[in-house]
Amino acid sequence: MRSKRIVTFILLFFLLSLFIFVNLALALTVDDVASELICPCGCGKMLDVCEMESAREMRVLIEEMIDEGQDKDQIINYFINQYGEKVLAAPGKKGFNLIAWVAPFLVMGLGAGIIWLAIAKWALRGKFEEPKRKNTGQGQRDKKYTDKLKKELEEFKF
Amino acid sequence: MGTLGFFSLILALFVCVYSLLAIAKGVRTKSLKWIKSSQNAVLAVCGLVSLAGVILIYSFVVNDFHLQYVAEHSSANLSLVYRLSAFWAGQEGSLLLWEWLLVVFAGILIIQNRRKNKELMPYVSATMMGISLFFLILLIFVSKPFQLLSFLPSDGRGLNPLLQNPGMVLHPPAVFLGYVGFSVPFAFAIAALMTRKLGNIWIISTRKWVLFSWLCLSVGNLLGAQWAYMELGWGGYWAWDPVENASLIPWLTATAYLHSVMIQERRGMLKVWNMVLIIITFALTIFGTFIVRSGILSSVHSFALSPLLGVLFLTFIGLILILSFTLLLSRRNLLKGENELDSLLSRESTFLFNNLILVGAAFAIFWGTIFPLISEAVRGTKITVGPPFYNQIMIPIGLALLLLTAICPLISWRKASGKNLRKNFLYPFIISIIGGVVILRWTIQHPYALISFVLAIFVAATIIIEFARGARARKEMTKEGYLKSFFSLITRNKRRYGGYIIHIGMVCLFVGITGSSAFKVEKVETIRKGESFTIKDYQLELVSVDSYPTQNKYITSATLAVYRGGKKIGSLRPEKNFYTNQEQTLTEVALRSTLKEDLYVILTQYSEDGSATFKVVISPLIMWMWLGGVVLVGGTILAMWLGKREKLQLAMHYIREMKKGEV
Numbered sequence: 001m002r003s004k005r006i007v008t009f010i011l012l013f014f015l016l017s018l019f020i021f022v023n024l025a026l027a028l029t030v031d032d033v034a035s036e037l038i039c040p041c042g043c044g045k046m047l048d049v050c051e052m053e054s055a056r057e058m059r060v061l062i063e064e065m066i067d068e069g070q071d072k073d074q075i076i077n078y079f080i081n082q083y084g085e086k087v088l089a090a091p092g093k094k095g096f097n098l099i100a101w102v103a104p105f106l107v108m109g110l111g112a113g114i115i116w117l118a119i120a121k122w123a124l125r126g127k128f129e130e131p132k133r134k135n136t137g138q139g140q141r142d143k144k145y146t147d148k149l150k151k152e153l154e155e156f157k158f
Numbered sequence: 159m160g161t162l163g164f165f166s167l168i169l170a171l172f173v174c175v176y177s178l179l180a181i182a183k184g185v186r187t188k189s190l191k192w193i194k195s196s197q198n199a200v201l202a203v204c205g206l207v208s209l210a211g212v213i214l215i216y217s218f219v220v221n222d223f224h225l226q227y228v229a230e231h232s233s234a235n236l237s238l239v240y241r242l243s244a245f246w247a248g249q250e251g252s253l254l255l256w257e258w259l260l261v262v263f264a265g266i267l268i269i270q271n272r273r274k275n276k277e278l279m280p281y282v283s284a285t286m287m288g289i290s291l292f293f294l295i296l297l298i299f300v301s302k303p304f305q306l307l308s309f310l311p312s313d314g315r316g317l318n319p320l321l322q323n324p325g326m327v328l329h330p331p332a333v334f335l336g337y338v339g340f341s342v343p344f345a346f347a348i349a350a351l352m353t354r355k356l357g358n359i360w361i362i363s364t365r366k367w368v369l370f371s372w373l374c375l376s377v378g379n380l381l382g383a384q385w386a387y388m389e390l391g392w393g394g395y396w397a398w399d400p401v402e403n404a405s406l407i408p409w410l411t412a413t414a415y416l417h418s419v420m421i422q423e424r425r426g427m428l429k430v431w432n433m434v435l436i437i438i439t440f441a442l443t444i445f446g447t448f449i450v451r452s453g454i455l456s457s458v459h460s461f462a463l464s465p466l467l468g469v470l471f472l473t474f475i476g477l478i479l480i481l482s483f484t485l486l487l488s489r490r491n492l493l494k495g496e497n498e499l500d501s502l503l504s505r506e507s508t509f510l511f512n513n514l515i516l517v518g519a520a521f522a523i524f525w526g527t528i529f530p531l532i533s534e535a536v537r538g539t540k541i542t543v544g545p546p547f548y549n550q551i552m553i554p555i556g557l558a559l560l561l562l563t564a565i566c567p568l569i570s571w572r573k574a575s576g577k578n579l580r581k582n583f584l585y586p587f588i589i590s591i592i593g594g595v596v597i598l599r600w601t602i603q604h605p606y607a608l609i610s611f612v613l614a615i616f617v618a619a620t621i622i623i624e625f626a627r628g629a630r631a632r633k634e635m636t637k638e639g640y641l642k643s644f645f646s647l648i649t650r651n652k653r654r655y656g657g658y659i660i661h662i663g664m665v666c667l668f669v670g671i672t673g674s675s676a677f678k679v680e681k682v683e684t685i686r687k688g689e690s691f692t693i694k695d696y697q698l699e700l701v702s703v704d705s706y707p708t709q710n711k712y713i714t715s716a717t718l719a720v721y722r723g724g725k726k727i728g729s730l731r732p733e734k735n736f737y738t739n740q741e742q743t744l745t746e747v748a749l750r751s752t753l754k755e756d757l758y759v760i761l762t763q764y765s766e767d768g769s770a771t772f773k774v775v776i777s778p779l780i781m782w783m784w785l786g787g788v789v790l791v792g793g794t795i796l797a798m799w800l801g802k803r804e805k806l807q808l809a810m811h812y813i814r815e816m817k818k819g820e821v
Binding site: 035036044045046049050085086087088089090091096097100101103105107108111115119 | 391394507511514518522530536540543547551762
């Protein structure tokens with residue numbers, strides 16, 4: 001009975017430590033938020049690396065909002081309301097903006113498909129047909145010379 | 159002097175138009191006299207634009223502030239090197255540099271091809287002069303480098319402090335050399351289409367030009383990255399800024415071209431594709447100039463905001479694409495491949511996939527760069543497409559490219575056998591797995607970094623084994639020593655081994671990029687004199703903060719003693735400078751660079767009470783990037799300067815192609 005209690009205690013302790021550890025590991029930092037935003041002063045730098053005064057003020061504001069218990073989405077939405085969608089360092093993966101994310105892979109996938117099909121078609125044709133030689137007239141010339149050689153050999157007598 | 163410069167440009171415009179008319183007349187009437195006259199006209203344009211260029215340089219050297227361009231970008235207290243580099247600090251000078259390089263290249267082509275390519279050359283000159291005409295119109299009517307001020311200012315406004323950096327002296331000309339260089343293969347491609355000489359002659363004739371342009375663009379991009387690292391003070395080197403992207407996109411398509419053209423040379427395939435690639439690459443170089451100069455996209459390179467220039471550039475790009483592709487379509491029947499692919503597992507097919515990835519990467523970056531404009535046009539909402547987008551899209555693409563870097567050069571032509579695959583890839587595979595296990599403890603939390611390093615080891619192993627195998631075979635054949643066999647192997651096959659060396663450079667670049675982005679450590683600390691703080695295993699102690707004026711700036715410099723393991727290993731002096739002419743404050747980074755990592759220190763703030771705030775970044779392996787750049791340059795130069803045997807091979811190829819043309 002006692003050992004059962006000890007095991008339960010150890011398990012609970014382990015789970016609690018895990019919970020604390022995960023929470024510590026996942027605790028929201030200023031950089032977590034700032035690395036998803038662009039400094040709106042027009043310098044074109046990311047908010048987490050910009051050294052302009054306005055960027056510093058925004059990072060302080062983010063810190064205050066984290067301390068108030070706001071989550072990442074709430075903080076980001078606040079800045080979108082303030083500065084518009086362009087404050088986001090990358091477009092969201094929904095609605096019209098999804099096209100931005102999907103198009104490169106779609107185009108590459110399409111390209112890969114076309115290449116694959118073309119090679120497969122060529123390779124398959126190569127298996128069933130005589131290999132295509134470039135028509136440089138070499139064949140005809142060869143035939144001409146072979147015929148001539150054959151004829152001369154036939155005519156050739158000691 | 160400014161007036162003389164302006165008139166030399168006007169005269170160049172007239173002679174340029176004359177050269178185009180003379181070419182048209184010469185081609186139509188098959189008159190050598192007119193063709194010769196047009197060539198002289200091209201040389202005259204080259205001379206006249208060179209005169210304008212020299213006048214602008216002279217105006218900077220003698221501080222002729224009567225010229226608006228000189229007054230806006232230079233000042234009397236600027237050092238001579240920066241006064242010279244101020245030539246390309248603004249829009250007008252940059253466009254003049256473009257035009258100058260273009261007509262010099264056109265002149266070199268005339269001299270280079272005096273006794274060859276007689277049919278192609280009139281069309282090559284016409285294309286070069288057509289492009290030149292566009293830039294001359296810009297320089298005379300829109301963006302005037304010789305515009306005079308109505309008064310003579312006592313001093314100029316000075317050069318943007320951000321541009322007062324050695325990297326910035328060389329970065330723009332290197333990028334421009336690359337951009338303009340691609341006009342040569344483009345002009346030859348157009349000439350080949352016009353004359354229906356669609357074999358490999360245009361490719362052989364432009365081989366060195368393509369490599370040279372690619373080299374310049376590579377160096378230009380790397381110098382740009384170095385500049386951003388040293389000057390922008392955020393510890394990074396690539397911000398996926400529209401202007402940075404604009405020079406990376408043509409580099410990617412040009413790299414695709416460099417690879418696919420090998421298939422045309424070897425197997426007579428992909429003729430249309432190569433044409434498409436070179437047309438797109440050239441159009442993208444103009445697009446690059448358009449992005450920088452139109453100010454259409456917000457960028458850290460906020461040089462110019464000129465809507466008219468933007469419209470003109472866009473029209474020019476449209477014209478290039480429409481005319482080139484119409485011409486290409488009309489010749490499509492003559493561009494049929496001489497062979498077909500035999501197997502999915504062959505060098506040809508892996509090269510196709512390599513092209514797909516390179517062009518796909520170019521498209522992804524292009525798409526990301528223009529998507530804000532699309533969003534604004536469709537939804538009316540301004541958005542930003544910044545680093546998080548590119549990092550997510552480009553990491554898998556980059557890794558796929560790294561994998562193909564290992565596979566492409568070593569897989570057999572036509573059809574690879576199991577034996578070929580085992581021979582070339584078994585040992586590298588085992589080595590990379592062992593390497594992966596060894597580095598696992600450092601990379602376990604960074605799966606992309608782990609994959610990248612394993613692939614880098616794989617590529618390096620394939621190349622090193624290939625070198626060793628070649629050297630051994632040569633040693634057995636010639637009975638020379640290992641070292642001599644190794645060097646003669648490279649010098650006798652410069653094209654092939656130059657290519658391998660470029661790939662080693664790319665591996666170093668990937669190692670640098672991976673290390674510095676996945677394992678970067680940052681810290682911001684405020685300390686007083688005598689106090690210290692720790693970052694990783696470094697301890698930094700503030701020794702002093704000094705302020706003093708110089709000729710054009712007021713310097714505030716902090717001296718930090720750097721300790722490691724309790725032992726002093728050196729001092730760092732980051733600065734924060736106030737440029738008096740521009741009333742602008744900029745930071746000067748202090749750097750301790752080793753192959754293992756960079757210790758990067760920025761003085762962000764200081765106060766009267768003697769305290770100073772530092773941003774410290776530790777970027778592991780970043781030195782490998784710059785080292786990779788040097789290796790890449792070495793490999794490209796090796797591949798450009800062929801030995802006697804390879805030159806003969808190329809000449810024989812040229813003659814064969816000429817004969818084919820006659821048939």
